[in-house]
Amino acid sequence: MAGHAMTDDLVARDRSATGTPVIELVDVGKTYTSGAIEFEALRGIDLRIDQGEYVAIMGPSGSGKSTLMNIIGCLDVLTRGEYRLAGEDVETLDEAELAHIRNRRIGFVFQQFNLLPALSAWHNVELPLIYASVPAAARKERAFAALERVGLDDRTANRPGEMSGGQQQRVAVARALVGDPDLILADEPTGNLDSVSTADVLGLFAELHEAGRTVVLITHEDEVAQHAARIVRVRDGLIQSDGPSDRAVAGGRA
Ligand SMILES: Nc1ncnc2c1ncn2[C@@H]1O[C@H](COP(=O)(O)OP(=O)(O)O)[C@@H](O)[C@H]1O
Numbered sequence: 001m002a003g004h005a006m007t008d009d010l011v012a013r014d015r016s017a018t019g020t021p022v023i024e025l026v027d028v029g030k031t032y033t034s035g036a037i038e039f040e041a042l043r044g045i046d047l048r049i050d051q052g053e054y055v056a057i058m059g060p061s062g063s064g065k066s067t068l069m070n071i072i073g074c075l076d077v078l079t080r081g082e083y084r085l086a087g088e089d090v091e092t093l094d095e096a097e098l099a100h101i102r103n104r105r106i107g108f109v110f111q112q113f114n115l116l117p118a119l120s121a122w123h124n125v126e127l128p129l130i131y132a133s134v135p136a137a138a139r140k141e142r143a144f145a146a147l148e149r150v151g152l153d154d155r156t157a158n159r160p161g162e163m164s165g166g167q168q169q170r171v172a173v174a175r176a177l178v179g180d181p182d183l184i185l186a187d188e189p190t191g192n193l194d195s196v197s198t199a200d201v202l203g204l205f206a207e208l209h210e211a212g213r214t215v216v217l218i219t220h221e222d223e224v225a226q227h228a229a230r231i232v233r234v235r236d237g238l239i240q241s242d243g244p245s246d247r248a249v250a251g252g253r254a
């Protein structure tokens with residue numbers, strides 16, 4: 001297919017990519033309706049992301065990035081087109097199956113961290129494992145290991161309010177990876193962070209990518225997007241361009 005030739009070329013530049021599609025969107029549209037007013041937030045998105053790729057979705061505020069992320073993450077449904085996640089037609093899945101996919105296959109990271117304020121770091125991190133019915137002792141062990149991985153082994157008992165923004169986002173990254181998902185979906189994860197914490201979080205994504213995960217990083221900042229191997233630029237609900245990042249072109253992968 002002509003449409004895939006360019007994608008295959010891009011995948012060849014990201015040496016971690018396997019050539020197996022994880023995300024396949026075909027002519028995806030999303031229209032929000034509130035009362036008599038309709039708004040077309042996505043207007044025909046064709047996008048394929050392969051296993052092991054590190055892709056940034058970039059665009060200005062209001063361009064449809066979060067709408068796209070919500071569809072990719074099965075948090076919202078499309079109004080037209082097709083979406084296959086790991087080969088499965090998402091349309092055909094019921095709410096229980098979607099919840100299962102969200103919990104087992106996808107690790108989410110959000111701009112606002114979305115941690116529960118009353119819970120300690122490790123209790124926040126173990127949450128996805130509770131939904132996955134992992135026994136308590138194993139949950140604790142895995143939550144502590146995930147916190148160690150993000151460099152927070154000395155903060156396991158702290159609540160979010162007792163930590164900096166950067167630390168809270170690292171807790172959120174630990175929560176995203178504790179269930180060992182293949183796909184990490186992050187929506188403006190560095191939007192509330194200073195430059196040091198931004199570098200920390202981007203370093204963690206680079207490690208997750210190196211370890212074989214597919215990482216989709218949504219951002220409005222070009223500097224952040226350049227950490228990915230491939231940049232998909234979105235504007236007014238359409239893909240404007242899709243190609244290797246400057247870093248990938250330069251051939252240097254962190
Ligand atoms: N629930 C909603 N109802 C109506 N319009 C929405 C809704 N969510 C987003 N939009 C509109 O869709 C467009 C894209 O929003 P969004 O996907 O959040 O963009 P981005 O994440 O790129 O800032 C914006 O114009 C926004 O106002």
Ligand SMILES: [Mg+2]
Nearest residue numbers: 065066067188
């Ligand atoms: Mg957004």
